[in-house]
Amino acid sequence: MPLDPDMADLLDRINRAKAPEYPEMGVLLARQFVDANLPVIDVAPMPVHSVQDITVDGWQGADLAARLYVPSEPIWAKPMPVLLWLHGGGFTIGSLKSYDAVCRTLCAQAEVAVLSIDYRLAPEHKFPTAAMDALSAYQWLLAHAAEHGLDAQQIIIGGDSAGGTLSAATCLQARDLGLPQPLLQLLIYPGTCGFGETPAYQTYASGYRLTKPIIDWFFGHYLNSDVDRRDIRFAPLYADSHAGLAPAWIAIAEYDPLADDGRLYADKLNAAGTPAELIQYDGVIHGFLNFGGVLKRPHELHRDMVQAMRQVVS
Template identity: 75%
Template sequence: MPPLDSDMADLLDRLARAKAPDYPEMGAVLSRAFVDKNLPVIDVKPLPVHEMQDIHVDGWQGASLNARLYFPHQTSWASPLPVLLWFHGGGFTIGSIASYDAVCRTLCAKADVVVLSVEYRLAPEAKFPTAAMDAFSAYQWLLSHAADYGLDAQKIIIGGDSAGGTLTAATCLMARDAGMVQPLSQLLVYPGTCGFGETSAYTQYATGYRLTKPIIDWFFGNYLSSDEERNDYRFAPLYAESHAGLAPAWIAIAQYDPLADDGRLYAEKLRKDGTPAELVQYDGVIHGFLNFGGVIARAHELHDGMVAAMQRVI
């Protein structure tokens, strides 16, 4: 087994010595503020973009969701641009447009695509299935309003990391079941796809790698109201009856991640049902390394992998 990446090991050591409280100890509100303040410190230095717009998109049941558009260059209605609809991670409880600003700017500039980053509603204030339905509603909104912003509704990619990967997979499943058009591709970065932590990776990496079992339990406890909801594919996309007729998937997993097998199993299920799925494992790193580009070189490899996956379909 490849060892922990040296930069990754150094960061884990620094975080351990800092003795920052865990999310359950801080609670949801303070955890959100902590992430928004501290994640940019270790994230990649963002590349410049042509323009950024803060807008609102339609959420579930009439909600208005904060969203941010990043443009790589001037757009025009005569030459509409492809767009990545992005859902951030954070266990359905933390994360925001602000904490993912650097990642979105980087993907926009490197891939030459517009990025629409959506702030779906968070738990525990918004329980299941709110986040999933907000994500699906945002996709519906984008299909209807892309032209208003010079975007190409026929060149949409949906992506997200962790809980955002779950929301991406669920959105594709809901779109298929509703008879809607699929995106060109779905980018799933260490997504959660199982409902009960039944994998060997979940046990093997349950402690020592930042995303621990107590933190996962806290996230899920915030979002879910019952164990029955763990069987719903909007929370656990692996449990959908069929995975046929979905957008091709590019799935990235981290080696030292309790969710690593979630990505592996989802790739297998997609392929079994005839949906193309590429699985890429990044060795030596932990869950969340997408946002560690300021200190972890492998984060840049992930960014480049995502960019290449997008450029192949647009």
């Protein structure tokens, strides 16, 4: 279908503003730009019971900043379900700050705690650091959930874009290590392929904000060589088996070069006996999760994510 009218208007305004692209800005300015501007077009931050900045264990003993959102007064006799959230940003940008509104929305509406992880970014920390930080954060949560009033048996893992990739990779690694699976993988337009050869990539990698030069810029910072593109911690589609994983709820955007990544991953999971539900949001582009202050469609995505989480927690 055509671009959503509000989406087309937003794209037109962005293009007329003639803001430089991320590769022109450089990494540090791109991070500052996202932190300053994403909250402007996102939903207004929703009130929650508490927000606490904590530290969790990362890969190789690193301390990772994290932010714990609690929806209501804790009832310590009944630990809370928790969403382990891994933000998007091409493994290069994005932060706790830029995803604060999304985490507050999911926390308040789903009535689950949200633990947002500030995994380490490239190019300072190249592959596989982000993937191993995500796994380490999941292991930390399994071990320390009760200390924060959280239920280690009711963990959902999720993220958007690169965060969706990291969520899927964490489930694969957890399975192979014999760790418990989460209740659900909540994958928002995840990257799952390594080489950008899908029809969607060929069709939408120009003109819809997430362009081939930007993707190349992200991956050029994160990956060491093309060998990494076949590693399942970067491209979960290439795993030898997709059996024995948590059920997945996968959202894709119609005008997104990564749309087929989500489709192919849902097909792989279902073929392996891992239930996967796929929903396409028509008329919108990659990244629309964070556009709730100027578009209506993100509110539908928020609602559907909340419903998917509520169906698996008790």
